[in-house]
Amino acid sequence: MKVDIFHVGGLYTGCYLVTDEISGEAAVVDPGALSDQLKIAIKSLGDNKLKYILLTHAHFDHILGVKEIRDMTGAKVAVHIGDKDMLSDSSISMSTFYGVTSDQLPKPDVILNDGDTISVGEMTFKVMHTPGHTPGSVCYICGDAIFSGDTLFAGGMGRCDFPGGDLSSMMKSLKKLYELDGDYKVYPGHDDDTTLDYERKTNAYMRQAIK
Ligand SMILES: [Zn+2]
Secondary structure (H helix, E strand, O other): OEEEEEEEOOOOEEEEEEEOOOOOOEEEEOOOOOOHHHHHHHHOOOOOOEEEEEOOOOOHHHHOOHHHHHHHHOOEEEEEHHHHHHHOOOOOOOHHHHOOOHHHOOOOOEEEOOOOEEEEOOEEEEEEEOOOOOOOOEEEEEOOEEEEEOOEEOOEEOOOOOOOOOHHHHHHHHHHHHOOOOOOEEEEOEOOOEEHHHHHHHOHHHHHHOO
């Protein structure tokens, strides 16, 4: 499994192209914009190799590249049921600020629930529902990696003051992550990657969540 890291759009959203090196099949997590580099990387996979566009949640800065990538590749768009409506409403996803209307937003192909799995080549992405930043925020666990969206950041956590945000849910979600067995690389929705063990020891929000 190979993880290519892109920081896309005005908010430098962490976007990840995850490729199964055996089959050449891939998924992209949170394409908040389609940068030139991301476009080249997706094209170089070859035809029909990008299978899924996995969304950790449906805020504008994680979804504005989705439609173009879907049109270009036919990859299926997956989002948790709790953020499904946000994906089709440009005001809730805050996409209106970017002049994006609801009908320009991508339609989801796969609606996710906690514990669902998505197979891409030899890789399996497990869906972990981690509400708090949005009602339908998820983390995807694949091999030794967690794609944590705007739930867990290096030394931080996502904001809970947007519509649908909820601090007590966030605390429960951070606890759920803390209680996973073993260590993982953590690829967040913004800023640098980290590891779960490092966050378990040093992340003040996570420390608060386990009290
Ligand atoms: Zn967000």
